[in-house]
Amino acid sequence: MSQVIKIHPMEDFKERSRDVLNNPGQRKNFRGAMDFLQAKRRAQFPDQDELQGLRELGSQIRRYSLAHLPRLLEQLEAKLTANGVQVHWAQNPDEANAIALGIAERVKAKKIIKGKSMVSEEVGFNHAMEAAGIEAFESDMGEYIVQLAGEAPSHIIMPAIHKTKQEIAELFAKEIPGVAYTEDVDALIRIGRRVLRRKFADADIGLSGVNFCVAETGTLCLVENEGNGRMCTTVPKVHIAITGIEKVVEKLEHVPPLYSLLARSATGQAVTTYFNLISGPRKPDEKDGPEEVHLILLDNGRTQAYADTELRETLKCIRCGACMNHCPVYARIGGHAYGTTYPGPIGAIISPHMLGLDATYPLAFASTLCGACVEVCPVKIPITDILVRLRNESQAKPESEEATLRGSGAGRTVAGTAVWNVWAQVYSRTGLYKLASWFMSRGRALSPSDQGAWTRSRTPLVPAPKRLRDLLKERK
Amino acid sequence: MNATLNPTHAAEVNARSSILARLRATAIPEALPLPEVKAWFDAHQRHEDSAQRVSRLRAALEAVKTEVHDTTAADWPDLLLRLVEAKGLRNLLIGADTPHGAELESRQPANLELKRYAESIDTWRDVLFDEVDASLTLAKSAIAEIGSLILWPTPQEPRLMSLVPSVHFVLLDVATIHADLHSAITNEGWKDGLPTNALLICGPSKTADIQQTLAYGAHGPRELVVLLRHADPVKEGAAA
Numbered sequence: 001m002s003q004v005i006k007i008h009p010m011e012d013f014k015e016r017s018r019d020v021l022n023n024p025g026q027r028k029n030f031r032g033a034m035d036f037l038q039a040k041r042r043a044q045f046p047d048q049d050e051l052q053g054l055r056e057l058g059s060q061i062r063r064y065s066l067a068h069l070p071r072l073l074e075q076l077e078a079k080l081t082a083n084g085v086q087v088h089w090a091q092n093p094d095e096a097n098a099i100a101l102g103i104a105e106r107v108k109a110k111k112i113i114k115g116k117s118m119v120s121e122e123v124g125f126n127h128a129m130e131a132a133g134i135e136a137f138e139s140d141m142g143e144y145i146v147q148l149a150g151e152a153p154s155h156i157i158m159p160a161i162h163k164t165k166q167e168i169a170e171l172f173a174k175e176i177p178g179v180a181y182t183e184d185v186d187a188l189i190r191i192g193r194r195v196l197r198r199k200f201a202d203a204d205i206g207l208s209g210v211n212f213c214v215a216e217t218g219t220l221c222l223v224e225n226e227g228n229g230r231m232c233t234t235v236p237k238v239h240i241a242i243t244g245i246e247k248v249v250e251k252l253e254h255v256p257p258l259y260s261l262l263a264r265s266a267t268g269q270a271v272t273t274y275f276n277l278i279s280g281p282r283k284p285d286e287k288d289g290p291e292e293v294h295l296i297l298l299d300n301g302r303t304q305a306y307a308d309t310e311l312r313e314t315l316k317c318i319r320c321g322a323c324m325n326h327c328p329v330y331a332r333i334g335g336h337a338y339g340t341t342y343p344g345p346i347g348a349i350i351s352p353h354m355l356g357l358d359a360t361y362p363l364a365f366a367s368t369l370c371g372a373c374v375e376v377c378p379v380k381i382p383i384t385d386i387l388v389r390l391r392n393e394s395q396a397k398p399e400s401e402e403a404t405l406r407g408s409g410a411g412r413t414v415a416g417t418a419v420w421n422v423w424a425q426v427y428s429r430t431g432l433y434k435l436a437s438w439f440m441s442r443g444r445a446l447s448p449s450d451q452g453a454w455t456r457s458r459t460p461l462v463p464a465p466k467r468l469r470d471l472l473k474e475r476k
Numbered sequence: 477m478n479a480t481l482n483p484t485h486a487a488e489v490n491a492r493s494s495i496l497a498r499l500r501a502t503a504i505p506e507a508l509p510l511p512e513v514k515a516w517f518d519a520h521q522r523h524e525d526s527a528q529r530v531s532r533l534r535a536a537l538e539a540v541k542t543e544v545h546d547t548t549a550a551d552w553p554d555l556l557l558r559l560v561e562a563k564g565l566r567n568l569l570i571g572a573d574t575p576h577g578a579e580l581e582s583r584q585p586a587n588l589e590l591k592r593y594a595e596s597i598d599t600w601r602d603v604l605f606d607e608v609d610a611s612l613t614l615a616k617s618a619i620a621e622i623g624s625l626i627l628w629p630t631p632q633e634p635r636l637m638s639l640v641p642s643v644h645f646v647l648l649d650v651a652t653i654h655a656d657l658h659s660a661i662t663n664e665g666w667k668d669g670l671p672t673n674a675l676l677i678c679g680p681s682k683t684a685d686i687q688q689t690l691a692y693g694a695h696g697p698r699e700l701v702v703l704l705r706h707a708d709p710v711k712e713g714a715a716a
Contacts, residue, residue: 036688053516060511067508070499089492102484141694142685158685165687189683189691196695201605217670227681227696230639234673235601245495252667253513256657260622267684270536271622273696275676282672288597288634289672299491303498 010362016337017366026162030334033161037325040268041376058261059380062316065249069306072215072248073297079218083280085293093123096298100125100207100240101132103294107238109134109204115232116140116224117209118156118319119242119298122341122354125207137203139196139228141189148175154335156342157266157321162334196228206232206290210243211318212258213295215250220295222276223262225269230276239278239290245297246306246315258318261378266320301353301406308404310389314349316379321346323373323383329366338363345373349386352393358407361394437467517658529620529653530704536623540679541692543701552576552703556645557585559701560610567591569604569611569641571633576614576647593634604636610643615702617652619660624676625702626660635673644680644697649705 020026045051065072077087090096104112112129114120114136126147129136138147142159146152149171153159160168165183172191173181179191200206208229212221220241222229233239249255263269282289305311324330324344335343340351340360348363364387373383394411396402403409426436440463447462454461466474524532534544547555557580560568567589570577581590591608613633615625625646629635638644654660657676661667666674681696692698 033688050520057511057513057516060508061513064508064511070496073496073499088488089495090488091491091494095487095491098484099488139695140685141683145685158688160685161688163687165689168686185686185689186691188686189694193693193695197605200695201601217667219670225681226683226685226694227639228694230635230675231695234635234639235597245499250510251513252661253658254511256661257513257516259657271624271676271678273540273677273679273681275624277670277674278672279670279674280672283631285631286634286672287593287595287631288636297495299495299498303495306499307502 010339010359013337013339013362013366016339017333020333020337025164026334027332029162029164030331033155033158034325034331037158037268041265041322041325042268044264044268044270054257054261055378055380057257058318058378059316061249061254061258062318062379063313065254066246066306066312066315068250069246069248072250073245075215075250076213076218076248079215080295081218083218085218085220085280085295088294088296089299090123090296091299093128093298093300096123096242096296096300097125097128099294099296100242101128101134103238103240103292104129104132104134104205107204107292109238111199111203112136112205112207113199113203113232113236114138114140114143115206115208115222115229116143116159117207117242118153118341119209119244120207121153122300123242123298125242136207137199139199139232140224141192141226141228144192144196145171148172152336152341154343155321155324156319156346162336200228200231200235203232203236205238205240206234206236207240207242208232210241210247210295211262212255213243213248214252214255215248217252218279219252220278221255221259222278223259223272223274224276225267225273227274230274233276233278234289237290238292238294239281240294240296241278242296242298244315245299245302246317258379262318262320265322265376265378301355304405305350305353310382311349311353311386311405313381314346314353314386316381317346317350318379319346320378322376322378326372326376328368328370328372333366345383345387346381349381349383349390352390352405352407356407356410357390357394357405358410361390361407361411364390364394434469437463437469441465441467441470513658514662517656521655524655526650526653529655530650532620533618533623533653534704536620537679537700537702539623540682541700542623542679543699544704545702546704546706548706552647552705553579553583556580556612556703557583557588559645560585560588563610563643563699565609565643567607567609568645569593569608569637571613571630571637574614574632576612577632580612593632593637597634597636604640608641610645611637611641612645612647613637615646615648615652617654617660617664618648619654619657619676621656622676622678624657624678627675627677628671629673629675630671635675638675638677639696642693642697643699643701645701645703646677647703647705649707651707 088099126136138144145160154162169183172179210220211223281293305314330344340347351360369384393408396409398409444463569591572592572594616628617626680692680700681694682692683694684690
């Protein structure tokens with residue numbers, strides 16, 4: 001069956017980060033893009049009161065939806081089924097791909113055209129389809145560029161954000177037959193448009209993600225600017241939508257506040273070009289639209305996050321990407337360094353549920369906890385609290401009560417545990433603390449010059465010659 | 477589908493019950509009250525007359541490169557034909573059996589081929605993709621706040637009409653403009669029945685995927701032209 005690429009994001013996380021940090025060109029791309037996106041978002045929220053009120057409302061809607069998730073999923077399924085949409089459930093990437101392959105086999109599909117879907121990246125969809133001899137072609141301009149280059153998206157909203165137009169011009173000239181080198185963005189987009197138009201018309205299946213599922217009406221909402229999402233969900237005979245189980249809201253009226261927050265937070269637009277509400281396949285008297293519509297609901301670790309009240313907040317995410325746009329770490333190392341489908345702050349807190357904390361815990365440490373992400377998150381996810389929680393989980397004693405996640409305790413080492421035990425002893429006993437600090441200040445000349453990661457780019461830490469206690473005594 | 481012999485289906489049934497069981501195993505905190513969405517929109521409502529609403533819609537549309545023209549119930553066909561000519565369009569796709577389509581056909585325009593969307597797309601996909609220059613559809617309504625047109629495609633005016641042709645003309649009656657998305661949804665009773673596909677459209681298709689540079693005409697129309705149809709005669713805006 002399908003083979004999903006095994007991801008060990010942490011194997012060379014530091015190496016990849018260092019590579020980007022030492023690449024001035026890439027850093028300039030990311031810095032420029034982040035500044036641009038931050039300014040665009042800021043311009044969309046001139047009224048602080050309105051912003052804070054809307055964030056609170058968005059947070060309430062998402063929290064309410066999650067509190068009622070099992071009921072809403074059943075309602076969604078019943079409504080969609082009544083509308084003629086086939087609903088499928090998948091616990092992991094393999095199951096999700098098997099469902100899609102099953103559909104493809106039945107309708108004898110050879111070509112799949114894809115709208116933007118991070119969940120399809122999460123399950124390694126393209127790879128699974130290719131392994132079965134089915135072409136999966138990306139149609140979002142950014143995704144198309146990234147696929148043409150044989151890369152993965154470096155941002156969840158702007159997949160090709162790491163590339164300059166010169167790089168894209170070279171790529172097009174090299175990979176697309178009959179295309180000459182041009183740096184003119186309008187011309188480049190026209191080339192992409194021309195190539196992809198044929199793909200829409202020829203595809204057997206269209207695949208898309210979903211931004212919101214509405215339970216009361218059985219509706220799939222898709223937010224986009226390019227029109228490729230509409231193409232993928234309208235032109236081919238079969239439409240498969242794939243999304244995480246957390247994306248459901250109860251009522252249609254819950255959508256407007258979230259849509260407003262999404263468009264403004266993600267790309268700094270008041271509204272996107274298209275807001276596409278799909279409630280069923282083509283009816284007998286209709287002349288276009290897919291004859292079959294499928295929805296694949298994916299778990300892939302989301303139920304683990306759901307089981308914990310604090311971590312459940314992670315699932316409120318509406319995937320706007322504002323957290324990464326404002327993250328000082330993401331701005332410097334970019335999306336690829338993370339090695340996970342979802343990069344940046346949201347990636348650091350959602351990936352452990354998908355890939356295990358053992359495979360991802362260093363991401364929780366790759367943060368200054370400055371809180372910029374928390375400040376901009378449109379649904380008020382307490383990202384830094386969750387990062388701290390994940391740090392603690394990574395150090396938890398396996399199989400103890402503190403270890404609640406797959407891979408908890410993976411960061412725990414004998415030496416590290418011993419150091420913290422000594423630290424706890426010293427800092428909880430006055431006598432011991434006095435003694436230890438006396439020795440530290442008097443023996444400061446003995447401080448090691450190699451202090452591991454700290455001294456790789458900083459001068460060594462040396463205790464002060466006099467303790468605070470001594471200084472206070474002198475003042476009296 | 478065979479429910480008993482298909483292994484994928486068995487796996488799906490199992491996945492469904494496992495996922496729901498895992499979600500249900502978690503004690504749900506106190507039943508949260510329904511979010512006060514209506515109260516929020518009520519509190520943020522603007523008190524404006526219809527002229528202000530129209531100008532807000534126009535500004536939001538023009539900000540994303542949309543042409544907006546004022547016209548009347550009597551004059552719009554002439555305006556449309558002038559615009560079509562000025563843009564050098566060879567043909568225009570119209571819906572089958574719509575009053576506005578019939579109105580145009582009755583004019584028998586000389587240099588413009590009127591194509592009817594009369595058959596299933598499966599029979600003429602390539603023609604639509606390769607030969608149709610422009611289309612005309614009627615908007616159900618619009619939203620002033622976000623400058624979005626609301627389209628509910630029908631069997632007469634199917635969804636691809638607003639997507640595939642390079643130039644999309646939209647006829648909009650000014651009386652149908654709502655203040656915001658929430659009032660559109662509630663006033664029109666969307667929850668009691670949505671079409672297979674409902675759309676909000678604001679501007680021609682666009683992308684900023686290459687170095688954050690905005691480019692119009694991504695995969696959908698390159699041009700969006702809105703004909704604002706006023707009930708009473710008004711002074712003609714600049715045509716073309």
